[in-house]
Amino acid sequence: MSFPLNILAFIGQIALHFLTYLGQVAELAKELLIALRSGVWRLRLVAQQIVAIGYGSQGVVIVTGAFTGAVFTFQSYAKFKEFGIETTVGAVVSVALCRELGPVLAGLMVAGRVGAAMAADIGTMKVTEQVDALRVMGVHPVDYLVLPRFLAMMISMPFLVAESVSFGLFASYLVTSVGYDMPATWYMTHMVDHTNMEDLSIGMIKGFVFGMLITLISCHQGLAAENGAVGVGAGTTRAVVISSLVLLIVNFFLSIALNYVFPIGAT
Amino acid sequence: MNPTLTTMIPRTIHGPDEIFIDLRGLRKRFGSQQVLDGIDLQIKHGETICLIGPSGEGKTVTMKHVIGLIHPDEGDVYVAGMHVNVLKERQMAAVRQKVSMLFQGAALFDYLTVEENVAFPLLERGLKDKAEVKRRVMAALEAVDLDEHAHKYPTNLSGGMKKRTGIARAIIDRSECILYDEPNSGLDPIGSDIIDQMIQRMQKRYGVTSIVVTHDMRSVFKIATRVAMLYRGKIHFLGTPEELRNSPDKLVQDFINGRSDVTC
Numbered sequence: 001m002s003f004p005l006n007i008l009a010f011i012g013q014i015a016l017h018f019l020t021y022l023g024q025v026a027e028l029a030k031e032l033l034i035a036l037r038s039g040v041w042r043l044r045l046v047a048q049q050i051v052a053i054g055y056g057s058q059g060v061v062i063v064t065g066a067f068t069g070a071v072f073t074f075q076s077y078a079k080f081k082e083f084g085i086e087t088t089v090g091a092v093v094s095v096a097l098c099r100e101l102g103p104v105l106a107g108l109m110v111a112g113r114v115g116a117a118m119a120a121d122i123g124t125m126k127v128t129e130q131v132d133a134l135r136v137m138g139v140h141p142v143d144y145l146v147l148p149r150f151l152a153m154m155i156s157m158p159f160l161v162a163e164s165v166s167f168g169l170f171a172s173y174l175v176t177s178v179g180y181d182m183p184a185t186w187y188m189t190h191m192v193d194h195t196n197m198e199d200l201s202i203g204m205i206k207g208f209v210f211g212m213l214i215t216l217i218s219c220h221q222g223l224a225a226e227n228g229a230v231g232v233g234a235g236t237t238r239a240v241v242i243s244s245l246v247l248l249i250v251n252f253f254l255s256i257a258l259n260y261v262f263p264i265g266a267t
Numbered sequence: 268m269n270p271t272l273t274t275m276i277p278r279t280i281h282g283p284d285e286i287f288i289d290l291r292g293l294r295k296r297f298g299s300q301q302v303l304d305g306i307d308l309q310i311k312h313g314e315t316i317c318l319i320g321p322s323g324e325g326k327t328v329t330m331k332h333v334i335g336l337i338h339p340d341e342g343d344v345y346v347a348g349m350h351v352n353v354l355k356e357r358q359m360a361a362v363r364q365k366v367s368m369l370f371q372g373a374a375l376f377d378y379l380t381v382e383e384n385v386a387f388p389l390l391e392r393g394l395k396d397k398a399e400v401k402r403r404v405m406a407a408l409e410a411v412d413l414d415e416h417a418h419k420y421p422t423n424l425s426g427g428m429k430k431r432t433g434i435a436r437a438i439i440d441r442s443e444c445i446l447y448d449e450p451n452s453g454l455d456p457i458g459s460d461i462i463d464q465m466i467q468r469m470q471k472r473y474g475v476t477s478i479v480v481t482h483d484m485r486s487v488f489k490i491a492t493r494v495a496m497l498y499r500g501k502i503h504f505l506g507t508p509e510e511l512r513n514s515p516d517k518l519v520q521d522f523i524n525g526r527s528d529v530t531c
Contacts, residue, residue, distance in 0.1 A: 034357070125376075132336050133374035136367060137388045137440075138360040 045148035054156030069168025091194035102165035107210035111243035119239035122222025123232035157211035198262035293342035304500030320497035373433035
């Protein structure tokens with residue numbers, strides 16, 4: 001085969017793999033919808049997953065949100081001061097945290113912590129035939145393994161995003177008031193005046209979407225695992241990498257789409 | 268009647284000559300390897316059929332076709348009149364209510380205790396009466412001599428105990444057919460005999476149809492009503508244990524007597 005044909009075949013192979021992957025994730029999403037509509041939600045498993053996903057992720061989300069808020073404020077304040085608008089730093093940090101940094105950072109942290117755990121747990125069950133054992137007992141793996149994780153993620157993500165934003169703002173407030181001696185009223189007034197429900201809604205919507213994507217991608221990697229421990233390890237790595245990349249890419253397009261619905265600075 | 272097994276009577280009683288499992292022209296390939304190359308096998312209700320043959324010849328693959336864990340490239344699988352290989356995963360529940368399976372590695376859920384593992388099929392089928400679940404779980408665990416280990420997690424069990432827990436989970440749901448994938452491997456001779464006796468009891472008293480994949484020839488001669496030997500993706504031998512013992516076929520005799528052609 002000639003060189004250009006080789007390149008073409010290579011690109012074709014990548015496109016085929018990508019389309020196959022999309023098809024598999026779409027199939028999983030379809031099964032998840034069927035499971036959702038069945039109404040058998042196994043609330044005990046959902047509660048266990050809320051503890052693992054929501055409660056267990058709080059520490060990492062709070063620390064990430066807080067230090068990002070602090071460093072963002074620290075860097076912005078100096079530049080804003082050059083223009084004499086340092087009192088507006090609260091407004092800028094607040095809008096940035098609500099619309100972008102809060103949901104994205106919470107999403108990335110959850111993708112790393114929870115996505116990896118989902119892929120590893122389900123992957124281990126797959127390679128040790130526990131998933132087949134479920135099927136043999138008439139239990140659909142998506143109903144038992146994916147649905148509780150999905151519901152727990154949908155419940156947990158808004159809280160995690162809210163925590164990330166809140167602690168980011170609190171840290172930002174500490175940096176300006178303690179670090180730069182800026183009167184608290186200025187910070188609070190600007191922040192409250194320039195942050196509205198639309199900004200918060202964007203953060204929450206993104207949290208839902210990211211949670212959904214992380215669950216689908218990670219559970220798919222778990223259910224597709226094969227070749228023993230090596231396969232589980234590879235699937236776990238892929239779950240984190242794909243979730244993180246997809247999250248960042250989707251965030252860009254979601255920001256544009258949501259800006260049409262909730263234009264920035266409209267109120 | 269053994270009181271511990273009275274709760275495991277299958278739901279439906281069929282005639283002894285009725286074919287329960289019908290495999291027609293099964294072919295299955297994994298990559299470049301043709302694992303099954305035209306398997307035809309009919310199993311009557313209440314039979315215990317042992318699948319024997321060298322490792323990697325498709326015994327477990329054949330068994331997994333019966334319960335729809337693997338679908339054939341060609342051929343058909345019928346279980347209790349249901350055409351298994353055309354059913355979708357969510358339609359498979361009807362087949363899986365009639366057939367249960369013991370996996371080679373037991374496939375116990377790590378996060379559940381022995382008792383919870385065994386109770387799992389009952390709870391998932393919607394049995395709400397906790398006392399009834401407990402009674403049936405303890406009966407199944409007694410049958411495999413594990414009632415004293417009910418609260419242990421699988422990580423704290425030996426390989427043999429895991430396997431016996433898997434058997435308790437497979438028999439608890441009153442299935443009409445049980446598939447055993449190497450039930451004796453990893454068991455001591457006494458434990459192995461307990462399992463053999465239990466398989467026999469399930470067949471003789473309750474008419475349970477069984478497929479047993481095994482390499483233990485002592486067990487084969489004890490429990491089988493018929494034996495199928497798989498070789499190179501086909502059924503090389505099919506007959507009663509007596510016919511197996513008296514078969515003039517060299518491959519069969521080498522296999523059952525554990526003789527290899529390898530010279531040192």
